[in-house]
Amino acid sequence: MSxxxxxxxxxxxxxxxxxxxxxxxxxxxxEAKSKxxxxxxxxxxxxxxxxxxxxxxxxxLTAEPYAAAIAFxxxxxxxxxxxxxxxxxxxxxxxxxxxxxGSVLIDEYAFGGPFPKPDFxxxxxxxxxxxxxxxxxxxxxxxxYFNIDIATIPFWKEEFPxxxxxxxxxxxxxxxxxxxxxxxxxxxxxxxxGVYNDSRTTSLWAKITELNQNTPAPLDExxxxxxxxxxxxxxxxxxxxxxxxxxxxxxxDRVDRGIAALATERFRLMSDSQPPWAFLxxxxxxxxxxxVSTGSIYTIGLEGVWDIADDWSLTPREDLKSxxxxxxxxxxxxxxxxxxxxxxxxxxMFYNADWKSKLMMQYAKQWNCDAAMLHLNRGCEGTSLGIxxxxxxxxKTGLPVLTYEGNMGDDRDFDEGRTIARIDTFMEGLGLKxxx
Numbered sequence: 001m002s003x004x005x006x007x008x009x010x011x012x013x014x015x016x017x018x019x020x021x022x023x024x025x026x027x028x029x030x031e032a033k034s035k036x037x038x039x040x041x042x043x044x045x046x047x048x049x050x051x052x053x054x055x056x057x058x059x060x061l062t063a064e065p066y067a068a069a070i071a072f073x074x075x076x077x078x079x080x081x082x083x084x085x086x087x088x089x090x091x092x093x094x095x096x097x098x099x100x101x102g103s104v105l106i107d108e109y110a111f112g113g114p115f116p117k118p119d120f121x122x123x124x125x126x127x128x129x130x131x132x133x134x135x136x137x138x139x140x141x142x143x144x145y146f147n148i149d150i151a152t153i154p155f156w157k158e159e160f161p162x163x164x165x166x167x168x169x170x171x172x173x174x175x176x177x178x179x180x181x182x183x184x185x186x187x188x189x190x191x192x193x194g195v196y197n198d199s200r201t202t203s204l205w206a207k208i209t210e211l212n213q214n215t216p217a218p219l220d221e222x223x224x225x226x227x228x229x230x231x232x233x234x235x236x237x238x239x240x241x242x243x244x245x246x247x248x249x250x251x252x253d254r255v256d257r258g259i260a261a262l263a264t265e266r267f268r269l270m271s272d273s274q275p276p277w278a279f280l281x282x283x284x285x286x287x288x289x290x291x292v293s294t295g296s297i298y299t300i301g302l303e304g305v306w307d308i309a310d311d312w313s314l315t316p317r318e319d320l321k322s323x324x325x326x327x328x329x330x331x332x333x334x335x336x337x338x339x340x341x342x343x344x345x346x347x348x349m350f351y352n353a354d355w356k357s358k359l360m361m362q363y364a365k366q367w368n369c370d371a372a373m374l375h376l377n378r379g380c381e382g383t384s385l386g387i388x389x390x391x392x393x394x395x396k397t398g399l400p401v402l403t404y405e406g407n408m409g410d411d412r413d414f415d416e417g418r419t420i421a422r423i424d425t426f427m428e429g430l431g432l433k434x435x436x
Contacts, residue, residue: 004290004435007216007260014246018227021243025059025233026066026111032059033116038182041118041137043130044232044303047148049198049337050174051122052236053191054184061118063133065232067096069110070103071277071409079106081410094129095379095409101133104140117141120181122174126150127350127382146177154347155339156308167338168331175330188330194236195333199305199319199340201235204244206304206316211251212294213367216260218251221271221293222283223261231303264435266290270369272360272390273298273349273383274408279416282423286373288434289427294367297359298383301345308345312362317343353386357393364399371400371430379407402426 012018032039037057042048044062051058070077080102085091087105089098109115121138124147125131131147138145148170152163175186205228212219219227227247230240253259269286271293276282283293300306305317320327320336327333348355364372372394377384391401404422407413427433 004264004266006263007265008258009260009263012223012247012250014243014250015223017243017246018230021239022226022229022233026061026069029059029061030109030111030113030116032057033119038184039116039118040120040122042122042134043124045124045126045130045150045341046122047124047171047174047337047341048122048234049191049194049236049333050171050186051178052194052234053175053186053188054178054182055187055190060234061116062233063100064096065229066103066110067099067409068274068277070099071095071411072280073110074278074411076108076110077102077278077409077411079108081412091410092378094133094381095407097129097133099409101137101140104137118143120178121145122148122178124148124150126347129382144177144181146174148174150342152342153351154344155342164335164338164342167342168334171334171338172331186330188333191330192327192333195327195337195340196319196321197238197241198235198337200321201231201241201244202303202305202340202344203317203319203322204241204248205231206300206306208244208248208251209295209300209304210314210316211255214255215268215368216258216262216265217268217292217294218254218259218261219295220261220283220287221295221299222280224295224299225275225280228299228303235303260292262287262290262292264290265292267292267371267430267432268367268369269293270360270364270367270372271296271299271375272372272387273375273377274380275375276406276408276411276414278411279406279414279419282416282419285420285423288436289432290435291427291432293373294369295363297345297348297356297363300363301348301359303344303346305340305343306345307343308359312358314345314359314362314366349385350382353389354393356386357390360390360394361397361399364394364397369399371402371426373402373404375408376403376405377408378405378413379409400426400430 083105084102121134
């Protein structure tokens with residue numbers, strides 16, 4: 001296929017560092033108590049800057065990334081799922097929640113040894129699953145629990161002072177809760193430091209993913225799933241900020257030098273929702289057709305923070321220090337953090353199918369996508385809410401759309417052969433043949 005354009009490509013230089021950072025995160029949580037530290041658990045959306053203010057020996061286990069790690073190992077996932085189902089819990093609940101709960105029930109940690117019991121659970125509930133997830137766990141584990149109710153729409157187009165205050169008041173209460181549980185006092189200077197770090201991390205991830213608007217795309221989505229994880233583990237941690245500074249510089253350099261994630265890129269795809277973690281090889285199968293998956297609203301907006309204009313165009317939001325925001329008090333820090341995170345595109349998926357459709361159409365435009373591949377994800381009702389309406393909206397713009405059924409956390413709901421056959425048929429309809 002000598003007529004196929006081939007771009008220069010090379011591995012990411014910081015890939016090894018990313019693997020090391022992730023391994024250390026789970027190791028530190030496992031060993032925290034034995035070293036006199038504190039460990040806590042909660043969702044990836046928990047406002048982790050609050051525990052960060054209680055010392056550098058406070059370590060977290062965020063639930064969704066941990067459950068995804070379980071899903072990546074089907075044999076372990078099956079044992080977790082079977083343990084839960086034997087207790088009468090239904091298979092149509094959140095797959096991440098089921099994996100995590102099963103790990104607790106069989107008392108096995110995905111990274112070796114018994115499951116490390118947290119000192120407390122801290123959650124931020126913006127879907128029905130999140131609040132109940134750790135309420136149930138706290139009863140099973142007999143540990144204190146605090147949930148911050150996010151029940152408010154995002155702050156994209158309009159400010160909502162009363163709704164912001166509702167979240168800030170709960171954040172203050174969560175500090176009092178942690179002080180009571182741990183016997184430590186909140187370090188307000190460390191809290192402010194953490195807020196600045198958090199905003200820098202999530203701003204950088206938005207800027208990194210924005211670079212994928214270039215052709216050739218410097219990153220492929222399968223790799224991005226491993227790279228975005230640090231924004232879901234501990235956004236306030238300085239070493240993660242430093243990693244994203246490094247990743248941003250390297251990705252920008254790849255753009256400047258024309259380095260491609262896929263040397264044979266000739267077709268650009270957008271995806272949707274969490275992937276079926278046990279079958280990430282599907283993304284490599286797409287590459288046989290010269291197809292690069294550039295990302296999705298989920299990939300860029302789960303933790304990336306964006307400014308969203310009236311026409312729905314997306315621009316990475318500058319971090320708080322760059323915006324000249326000066327934080328002097330605890331209330332300043334909490335207010336800035338609440339406002340900051342209520343601007344993430346991920347909330348569109350859970351509140352309004354029309355909002356998500358508009359963001360998806362804008363993504364396809366800005367990232368120069370030729371088609372969309374949508375995951376009818378049985379494992380997450382939130383990210384799949386209104387997905388067929390999203391499909392219809394994209395088709396109306398003239399964008400070809402492929403859908404496939406699956407589950408991000410339970411491989412029993414994914415038919416690999418059928419999905420590959422659907423991809424083959426879709427590509428044939430687009431006139432794309434395998435290059436190898």
